[in-house]
Amino acid sequence: xxxxxxxxxxxxxxxxxxxxxxxxxxxxxxxxxxxxxxxxxxxxxxxxxxxxxxxxxxxxxxxxxxxxxxxxxxxxxxxxxxxxxxxxxxxxxxxxxxxxxxxxxxxxxxxxxxxxxxxxxxxxxxxxxxxxxxxxxxxxxxxxxxxxxxxxxxxxxxxxxxxxxxxxxxxxxxxxxxxxxxxxxxxxxxxxxxxxxxxxxxxxxxxxxxxxxxxxxxxxxxxxxxxxxxxxxxxxxxxxxxxxxxxxxxxxxxxxxxxxxxx
Amino acid sequence: xxxxxxxxxxxxxxxxxxxxxxxxxxxxxxxxxxxxxxxxxxxxxxxxxxxxxxxxxxxxxxxxxxxxxxxxxxxxxxxxxxxxxxxxxxxxxxxxxxxxxxxxxxxxxxxxxxxxxxxxxxxxxxxxxxxxxxxxxxxxxxxxxxxxxxxxxxxxxxxxxxxxxxxxxxxxxxxxxxxxxxxxxxxxxxxxxxxxxxxxxxxxxxxxxxxxxxxxxxxxxxxxxxxxxxxxxxxxxxxxxxxxxxxxxxxxxxxxxxx
Ligand SMILES: Nc1ncnc2c1ncn2[C@@H]1O[C@H](COP(=O)(O)OP(=O)(O)OP(=O)(O)O)[C@@H](O)[C@H]1O
Ligand SMILES: [Mg+2]
Numbered sequence: 379x380x381x382x383x384x385x386x387x388x389x390x391x392x393x394x395x396x397x398x399x400x401x402x403x404x405x406x407x408x409x410x411x412x413x414x415x416x417x418x419x420x421x422x423x424x425x426x427x428x429x430x431x432x433x434x435x436x437x438x439x440x441x442x443x444x445x446x447x448x449x450x451x452x453x454x455x456x457x458x459x460x461x462x463x464x465x466x467x468x469x470x471x472x473x474x475x476x477x478x479x480x481x482x483x484x485x486x487x488x489x490x491x492x493x494x495x496x497x498x499x500x501x502x503x504x505x506x507x508x509x510x511x512x513x514x515x516x517x518x519x520x521x522x523x524x525x526x527x528x529x530x531x532x533x534x535x536x537x538x539x540x541x542x543x544x545x546x547x548x549x550x551x552x553x554x555x556x557x558x559x560x561x562x563x564x565x566x567x568x569x570x571x572x573x574x575x576x577x578x579x580x581x582x583x584x585x586x587x588x589x590x591x592x593x594x595x596x597x598x599x600x601x602x603x604x605x606x607x608x609x610x611x612x613x614x615x616x617x618x619x620x621x622x623x624x625x626x627x628x629x630x631x632x633x634x635x636x637x638x639x640x641x
Numbered sequence: 642x643x644x645x646x647x648x649x650x651x652x653x654x655x656x657x658x659x660x661x662x663x664x665x666x667x668x669x670x671x672x673x674x675x676x677x678x679x680x681x682x683x684x685x686x687x688x689x690x691x692x693x694x695x696x697x698x699x700x701x702x703x704x705x706x707x708x709x710x711x712x713x714x715x716x717x718x719x720x721x722x723x724x725x726x727x728x729x730x731x732x733x734x735x736x737x738x739x740x741x742x743x744x745x746x747x748x749x750x751x752x753x754x755x756x757x758x759x760x761x762x763x764x765x766x767x768x769x770x771x772x773x774x775x776x777x778x779x780x781x782x783x784x785x786x787x788x789x790x791x792x793x794x795x796x797x798x799x800x801x802x803x804x805x806x807x808x809x810x811x812x813x814x815x816x817x818x819x820x821x822x823x824x825x826x827x828x829x830x831x832x833x834x835x836x837x838x839x840x841x842x843x844x845x846x847x848x849x850x851x852x853x854x855x856x857x858x859x860x861x862x863x864x865x866x867x868x869x870x871x872x873x874x875x876x877x878x879x880x881x882x883x884x885x886x887x888x889x890x891x892x893x894x895x896x897x898x899x900x
Contacts, residue, residue: 443773467779475777481770495778498681543778 392419392454393472393550393583395440400449402435409435411607412449417600422577423585424594426629427604428638433587434478436604437553440585441473442466453551471499474544478555478587480536482528488515488539489524495547514542519568534560541569545576552576554586558593570596591630595619603629605638669787669864670857676781676788686789694755694790694856695797699804701754702747706805709742710734710812718821730823731831734813736840743806744844745892747798748851752884756859759790760880763863764873772864782864790856798852799845806844843899850895851888858884 395417402410409432417423425433438444439451442458451458453469461469482491492511496502502510508524515521518538528536537560544552554573558566574597576582588594594601595615602612603626611623618626628636717733763786766772775782810832817823859880866876 438773441777443776463781467776467781470777470779473777475774477770477774479770481774483771483774484765484769494780498778498780 393581394419394454395423395551395583395585396450396452397436397439398450398452400436400439400446400451402432402439402444402447408607410439410446413604413607413609415602415609415612417583417585419583420577420581421583422574422597422599423583424598424601425585425587425604426589426591426594426601428629429589431604432607433604434555437475437555437585437587440551440553441470441475471495471547472550474547474549474552476537476540476544476552476554476557478559480528480540482536482539482543484528486528487524488520488526488528488531491528491539492542492546494543499547510546511542514546515539517545517572518542519565534562534565537561538565538569541572548580550582552582552584554584554588556587556589558588558590566590566593567596573597591632665865666857666861669783669861670791670853672783673787673791673857673860676784677792679784683785683789686785687792690789690793691797693758694751694793694852695800698747698751698754698797698801701750702801702805703808705746705750706738706743706809707812709746710738710809710814711816713737713742713809714813714816714821718817718823727821727823728827728831730817730821731813731828732835734817735810735832735836738809738813739806739836739840739844741844741896743802743809744798744848744851745888747802747805747848748855748888748892749885751794751798751801751852752855752859752888753881755794756855756880756884757877759856759859760863760866760877761873763860764866764876767864767866768869768872787857787860790860791853794852794854794856795849796852798848798855802845802848806841843896846899847892847895850891854887854891855884858887 395415397413397415400410400413401408413436415423415425415436425436427433435444439446440453442451442461445459454472456469458466458469482488483494486494489508489511490497492514493507496507496510512521512524515524515538518541520535520538520542523531523535523539528539531539537557541554541557544554552573557569557573561569570593573584573586577584577597577599584597586594586597598615600612601615601618603610603618605625611618611621611626613621618630621627624637628638634640713734714730717730718727721727721729721733763772766786772782772786775785814825814828814832817828818825862876862880862883865879866872
């Protein structure tokens with residue numbers, strides 16, 4: 379308990395992420411089988427891998443929504459398993475997360491969604507919160523929808539509102555689950571640039587899941603491929619592109635023929 | 642596997658599931674209670690829940706109560722006439738409503754209405770990852786979602802029960818006096834003569850317990866929802882069935898305890 383509080387009160391929030399030998403099963407379904415992944419502070423990591431291989435599960439481990447069956451998740455030197463429940467909530471203030479399905483609060487308006495963290499954790503006037511929400515929405519290419527309800531938005535708009543909510547508190551670590559899925563090519567580029575900018579200018583550490591290789595190359599410092607519950611290879615975009623591993627070659631070129639079994 | 646072994650196996654698993662569920666609910670009740678005393682206090686959420694649990698249930702509660710009071714007068718009149726005790730109809734209606742039927746019927750109705758609504762709402766939030774999103778925004782979902790509903794249930798059920806008691810007694814009076822021809826003055830005197838504050842308060846304590854059960858169980862079931870619309874449906878049904886069972890079971894024990 380005291381340990382947890384001390385580490386929260388004196389945060390050296392540079393944003394380093396380490397997964398050490400993480401295992402996770404759901405019943406008999408062994409999703410993660412010894413995942414090792416280190417994301418350096420300020421680095422933009424992209425995780426690729428087949429559908430249903432456990433990429434979203436990895437993100438949920440990093441932010442402590444899921445606990446590993448075995449192995450450790452260490453953020454800025456702090457093992458999440460050593461935090462009390464209360465400290466874990468406190469610890470999450472350094473994170474922002476975009477969910478694959480956006481996960482907007484459907485009882486709140488768009489701007490209330492974006493400003494949710496501000497309202498909960500900062501003492502700001504309503505005007506200030508609205509202003510920040512508006513700025514963040516502009517960053518993701520949305521304006522004039524502040525008072526709308528999430529149910530009235532398109533899929534791609536929801537995704538971008540989710541993104542605005544994830545970055546609203548200027549977190550040190552941002553987890554993006556398929557940020558450009560469902561967006562048109564131009565909007566995808568806008569979002570890719572936003573993500574790169576935040577890594578470059580604000581020294582944010584990010585982990586991005588994407589199926590969009592163009593997006594992966596544009597935002598990644600490093601790319602990691604998840605395959606059969608393990609990280610098959612990690613490398614710079616060039617290294618991955620030039621990898622001689624046939625699994626990686628098949629995946630990044632999107633070929634149905636190859637060592638990856640389609641079932 | 643032999644049939645007997647499989648039966649034991651199934652039974653064992655049922656018992657384990659049941660115990661796990663009771664344990665999970667107990668833990669949620671405990672956490673929700675802790676957060677009552679820990680800031681930030683979410684008055685806006687609380688008032689919203691008081692409105693939807695309390696105000697929204699008034700019409701059905703009143704209709705149920707008035708007809709229950711009416712039938713109670715009719716039935717006890719018919720029965721009591723056999724030994725010339727028609728004069729006690731007012732007493733029976735008043736005691737039955739305040740001690741038993743007011744709180745229990747209100748509890749069952751609110752379980753069906755507000756309990757289902759809570760489980761469906763939280764279940765939807767769970768399967769669309771809104772509950773996880775709350776946690777990633779460093780807000781404890783129990784504190785944000787469960788505690789306001791829990792407090793609203795504990796506060797509003799007694800309030801609804803007071804309405805229910807009153808209207809039930811009025812319904813009984815109407816039938817006794819207008820339909821069965823009882824003397825209005827005598828009826829009223831018999832209504833109040835044997836009714837003690839203790840009867841009323843005991844009923845309200847039961848109602849508060851039922852309110853806590855409904856909110857706690859429904860939140861728990863909502864949080865357990867998995868796998869889309871079907872899972873939400875299952876959670877909703879489960880919330881209503883389990884809260885109604887627990888209301889009827891706890892009703893006996895609270896009554897025995899207060900006696
Ligand atoms: N809460 C859960 N309960 C049970 N199984 C789960 C749960 N979460 C994920 N899984 C299972 O874990 C596996 C990996 O899921 P995950 O969502 O991480 O896939 P993914 O790699 O993100 O896929 P996609 O690219 O399609 O989003 C899936 O088979 C899924 O069924
Ligand atoms: Mg996913």
